[in-house]
Amino acid sequence: MTDPLVPPEETPPAEGSTAEAHEERADGAMWEHPGIWVWLIVAGAVIVAGFYIARVVSL
Numbered sequence: 001m002t003d004p005l006v007p008p009e010e011t012p013p014a015e016g017s018t019a020e021a022h023e024e025r026a027d028g029a030m031w032e033h034p035g036i037w038v039w040l041i042v043a044g045a046v047i048v049a050g051f052y053i054a055r056v057v058s059l
Contacts, residue, residue: 030037
């Protein structure tokens with residue numbers, strides 16, 4: 001008897017696989033909330049730009 005054909009869009013079942021599909025967790029630690037790091041970088045850039053602007057205005 002031949003194996004049934006599987007359409008190209010589908011993955012054939014693995015032989016002997018007993019694991020269920022599960023969602024991967026985030027890396028955690030400081031990379032759990034990357035938005036915080038983006039805002040810290042943006043805030044630092046604004047502060048540095050403010051020093052340059054204040055220096056140009058004070059000339």
